Amino acid sequence: MSKPERIRTKKLLIVDDDPLQIALLSKLLADTEYKILTASNGAEAMHIVLGEEPRVIITDWNLPEMGGIQLSSALRGHEGVRFVYIIMMTGNSGSQGMIEALNAGADDFIRKPVKQAELLARLRVADRIVCAESDLAKRTREVHRINAEMALTHQRLNQANEQLRRMATTDELTGMLNRREAMNRLEQLWISMGRYNQLFSCIMIDIDYFKRFNDTHGHAAGDRVLKATAQVLRMNCRKSDLVCRVGGEEFLILCPGVGTKGAGVCAEHLRSAVESTAVDYEGTPLMVTISLGIAEATKALPNYDELLKHADEALYASKDAGRNRTTCAPLIGEALPPLQGPREDFAVSNRK
Amino acid sequence: MAPIDVQTPLQSEFANDADMLELIDFFLGELPKRVEILEKSLQAGNVIEIERIAHQLKGAAGGYGYPIITDAAAELERSAKAKAAIETLESEVRAIAAAKCAEARMASSEG
Numbered sequence: 001m002s003k004p005e006r007i008r009t010k011k012l013l014i015v016d017d018d019p020l021q022i023a024l025l026s027k028l029l030a031d032t033e034y035k036i037l038t039a040s041n042g043a044e045a046m047h048i049v050l051g052e053e054p055r056v057i058i059t060d061w062n063l064p065e066m067g068g069i070q071l072s073s074a075l076r077g078h079e080g081v082r083f084v085y086i087i088m089m090t091g092n093s094g095s096q097g098m099i100e101a102l103n104a105g106a107d108d109f110i111r112k113p114v115k116q117a118e119l120l121a122r123l124r125v126a127d128r129i130v131c132a133e134s135d136l137a138k139r140t141r142e143v144h145r146i147n148a149e150m151a152l153t154h155q156r157l158n159q160a161n162e163q164l165r166r167m168a169t170t171d172e173l174t175g176m177l178n179r180r181e182a183m184n185r186l187e188q189l190w191i192s193m194g195r196y197n198q199l200f201s202c203i204m205i206d207i208d209y210f211k212r213f214n215d216t217h218g219h220a221a222g223d224r225v226l227k228a229t230a231q232v233l234r235m236n237c238r239k240s241d242l243v244c245r246v247g248g249e250e251f252l253i254l255c256p257g258v259g260t261k262g263a264g265v266c267a268e269h270l271r272s273a274v275e276s277t278a279v280d281y282e283g284t285p286l287m288v289t290i291s292l293g294i295a296e297a298t299k300a301l302p303n304y305d306e307l308l309k310h311a312d313e314a315l316y317a318s319k320d321a322g323r324n325r326t327t328c329a330p331l332i333g334e335a336l337p338p339l340q341g342p343r344e345d346f347a348v349s350n351r352k
Numbered sequence: 353m354a355p356i357d358v359q360t361p362l363q364s365e366f367a368n369d370a371d372m373l374e375l376i377d378f379f380l381g382e383l384p385k386r387v388e389i390l391e392k393s394l395q396a397g398n399v400i401e402i403e404r405i406a407h408q409l410k411g412a413a414g415g416y417g418y419p420i421i422t423d424a425a426a427e428l429e430r431s432a433k434a435k436a437a438i439e440t441l442e443s444e445v446r447a448i449a450a451a452k453c454a455e456a457r458m459a460s461s462e463g
Contacts, residue, residue, distance in 0.1 A: 028415075
């Protein structure tokens with residue numbers, strides 16, 4: 001009575017050039033859960049390994065052309081070969097051959113004539129190792145997958161963080177640094193000045209008659225002018241200057257390494273640039289002017305709020321003197337010297 | 353090593369294992385062919401072939417339940433490897449040839 005053929009998914013390859021040996025081993029392994037494949041030389045074995053992916057190979061030491069040792073080395077050195085457990089079989093005694101076989105990549109060693117009990121015991125070891133190996137390979141694949149996923153998440157998180165940082169530090173309409181970031185940078189400059197005597201100045205800027213401009217031309221036009229003015233300011237100051245929007249129509253420029261005099265030159269340059277720029281809004285050229293107030297940071301001031309207050313006062317002085325001009329706050333103890341004399345003849349397009 | 357007793361038919365150690373009978377038959381069919389190759393190689397003076405066949409026989413015979421043939425083949429393999437005198441090889445091949453392996457079913461003739 002032949003037993004119904006079990007479906008065997010695990011494969012075992014016997015490599016031997018002696019049909020007597022193949023017949024015997026096939027018989028000894030007939031009751032195992034392995035599907036038995038056979039090859040009579042190394043090249044054939046290699047071909048079967050690549051096509052069938054057996055889990056275990058029992059190979060003879062002496063084979064025509066490619067011997068068991070070379071086969072082991074080839075299997076271990078081959079990129080596309082999944083892990084296969086190699087049992088080397090030999091008719092020779094002595095440990096030298098065993099050492100050579102293990103060094104070449106064999107996992108175990110069995111002497112001929114092969115005894116069934118020993119063969120099955122060694123096969124159980126093979127099974128343990130193969131299971132552990134495939135489990136490990138599975139886990140490794142899983143780790144790789146998780147790593148890739150994490151790298152992607154990390155990248156997305158970085159992008160999101162970068163976007164958040166940008167949103168938290170910049171003004172949406174003009175792309176300038178926003179008020180919060182302006183205060184952070186000002187604090188840093190203030191600390192550097194105290195610690196390293198690095199001077200800096202700030203220029204407070206306000207667009208003249210902006211509320212009236214908005215009322216006349218509408219908020220869309222107002223926004224257009226704000227953006228254009230921001231652009232002009234950015235284009236006309238130095239790379240090291242920090243250009244910020246700190247209020248509706250209020251800008252602050254922080255000028256590191258620059259005192260009152262340098263900031264004054266910069267401010268005048270900005271003022272005339274804005275004055276001479278016409279902003280195209282739906283075919284209508286719109287023009288605005290700005291008033292500016294400068295204050296230089298000194299250790300005589302108690303804090304940077306006080307510095308801003310001085311710049312603000314200088315700005316109000318410019319407004320009071322007729323707008324479209326720059327005023328420099330006096331260094332502590334000095335009288336207030338206007339940089340530009342009052343100009344009664346300037347053109348302000350939004351003035352009725 | 354004890355000489356093979358050519359009078360008493362050799363019986364496989366597994367002769368009582370019904371599962372093994374077919375396999376033993378296969379061995380018994382194969383053995384005379386191997387002996388024939390050995391004799392031809394002997395005439396041709398092909399010691400390397402003698403060593404190869406002896407080596408195979410050494411590895412296989414024991415597995416089929418004939419350790420005495422394994423021992424005799426091992427002796428022949430050693431002599432061939434050591435390039436022993438042709439007379440030595442001759443007598444050793446004859447020893448294997450003379451081993452009369454009992455028919456597998458003899459032991460379990462009732463089975």
